[in-house]
Amino acid sequence: MIVFPNAKINIGLHVVAKRPDGYHNLETVFYPVQLSDALEMAESRETKLTTSGIEVDGPPEKNLVLKAWQLLSRDFDLPPVHFHLHKNIPFGAGLGGGSADAAFTLKMLNDFFSLQIGPGELKKYASTLGADCPFFIENKSAFATGIGNELSPVDIDLSEFQVVILKPGFSVSTQEAYGNIVPAHPEFNLAELAKLPVERWKETVINDFEKSVFPAYPEIKKCREILYQQGANYASMTGSGSAVFGLFRHLPADFDNFIPRGIYIYR
Numbered sequence: 001m002i003v004f005p006n007a008k009i010n011i012g013l014h015v016v017a018k019r020p021d022g023y024h025n026l027e028t029v030f031y032p033v034q035l036s037d038a039l040e041m042a043e044s045r046e047t048k049l050t051t052s053g054i055e056v057d058g059p060p061e062k063n064l065v066l067k068a069w070q071l072l073s074r075d076f077d078l079p080p081v082h083f084h085l086h087k088n089i090p091f092g093a094g095l096g097g098g099s100a101d102a103a104f105t106l107k108m109l110n111d112f113f114s115l116q117i118g119p120g121e122l123k124k125y126a127s128t129l130g131a132d133c134p135f136f137i138e139n140k141s142a143f144a145t146g147i148g149n150e151l152s153p154v155d156i157d158l159s160e161f162q163v164v165i166l167k168p169g170f171s172v173s174t175q176e177a178y179g180n181i182v183p184a185h186p187e188f189n190l191a192e193l194a195k196l197p198v199e200r201w202k203e204t205v206i207n208d209f210e211k212s213v214f215p216a217y218p219e220i221k222k223c224r225e226i227l228y229q230q231g232a233n234y235a236s237m238t239g240s241g242s243a244v245f246g247l248f249r250h251l252p253a254d255f256d257n258f259i260p261r262g263i264y265i266y267r
């Protein structure tokens with residue numbers, strides 16, 4: 001069985017408050033995008049993970065794919081499986097690639113072994129693997145509150161836009177990004193702002209992490225500037241960075257010529 005865990009972008013992100021458990025309450029809109037990993041699973045003599053593509057740091061047992069398998073194997077009698085993960089989504093990018101792999105592993109195990117876990121229960125398993133992870137269970141645009149795990153559907157359709165993602169050669173640690181931010185209650189509700197025409201988002205739909213991340217990493221800010229110079233209708237950092245995305249009604253044919261060396265382009 002093969003699945004294609006996709007990335008997400010954040011359309012605005014407000015860090016609302018620090019919680020007693022050290023995590024932060026936030027408000028954001030998650031939107032799924034096409035950029036995807038490929039994850040294959042087959043029954044095997046022992047449970048193992050092999051990988052190709054972008055090399056994920058850390059040993060296989062720390063990989064969220066195996067963590068998801070371990071999580072379900074505590075409650076279900078799962079036979080051993082061989083996973084192969086081909087990694088296309090850069091990590092430390094704010095694209096949620098690790099969380100997507102984890103959520104798709106849970107869904108694949110549920111389907112393949114007919115575990116009969118309902119979507120609500122699957123989201124509960126997912127939230128123990130990462131705050132972003134429950135979103136990828138339904139994988140539909142959603143307004144997220146709490147630590148990012150309380151989701152309600154939001155009707156946004158960006159199908160008329162081309163989504164272009166730029167990623168500098170370095171990563172930003174999510175933990176570090178949260179550590180450098182001063183939480184504040186937002187004036188406006190993002191789910192409402194996201195209903196405005198995309199052309200009005202530049203002034204209204206803000207990712208709070210840009211304030212704390214741009215001064216330390218000016219190259220990320222530069223990526224956003226390039227996207228606007230090239231005619232993006234909206235551009236923003238996603239999550240805690242380091243990737244930025246641009247939404248284009250018309251992407252210039254010579255776009256790639258304007259991107260400095262060392263910056264990766266995904267579309």
Ligand SMILES: C[C@@](CO)(OP(=O)(O)O)[C@H](O)COP(=O)(O)OP(=O)(O)OC[C@H]1O[C@@H](n2ccc(N)nc2=O)[C@H](O)[C@@H]1O
Pocket residue numbers: 010013022023024025026028093094095096099129130131132133146147148174175178238239240241
């Ligand atoms: C910032 C966001 C926005 O979508 O995405 P990314 O940039 O990582 O994609 C998320 O909140 C990231 O969620 P996720 O990447 O799943 O976080 P986790 O692995 O659960 O947590 C990593 C670390 O980030 C901090 N953290 C995470 C989520 C949250 N709501 N408050 C936090 O303070 C904690 O210090 C935690 O130890």
Ligand SMILES: Nc1ncnc2c1ncn2[C@@H]1O[C@H](COP(=O)(O)OP(=O)(O)O)[C@@H](O)[C@H]1O
Pocket residue numbers: 056057058062063064065090091092093094095096097098099101102172173174239240241
């Ligand atoms: N399958 C996976 N894909 C990507 N990262 C993974 C995976 N499994 C575990 N990780 C760990 O998660 C970290 C990426 O998490 P994070 O910084 O939150 O990424 P992002 O901001 O892109 O969502 C990596 O540094 C890696 O150690």
